[in-house]
Amino acid sequence: MLAKLPFAVEQVQTDKGQEFGSAFHWRLLDKGIGHVHIKPRTPRLNGKVERSHRIDSEEFYRLLEGQVIDEVRLFNTKLQEWEDYYSHHRPHAALTGQTPYERLRQKAQNPLS
Structure with missing residues (x-):
């Protein structure tokens, strides 16, 4: 995924969730990427991520309501x-x-805008 980005990732900020444990941390460091944690019980410090979770709940999961998805492949396709x-x-x-892709392209062409 990192190779697809039009910029270098210097640092990743996460909460202290299990998915961001030592294997994740060391993988980042192996790639020369810093890893910082937000303070416990301060989701506002990761506001964009929290907003993304809300949109996922309100829009993506709502699309799946009433559907039985019993295959990982089908869920991944959706x-x-x-x-x-x-x-x-x-x-x-x-x-x-703008869409996120449009903004990303704009920033890649003019990083100071």
Whole structure:
């Protein structure tokens, strides 16, 4: 995934969830990427991530309501479709109507904008 980004990742900020344990931490360090943790019980310090979780709940999981998805492959297909829509087609008010992909391309072309 890192190779697909049009910029270098210097540091990753996470909470202290199990998924961000020592294996994740050392993998980042092996790649020359810093890893910092937010203070416990301060989700506001990771506000964009928390907002993303809320959108996932309100929009992605709502799309799946009433469906029985008993295969990981099918869930992953639905998730991939959602990520494509969210990143490439869904306008975001916080990005003045741009999609995340449009904003990323803009920042890659002019990092100081």
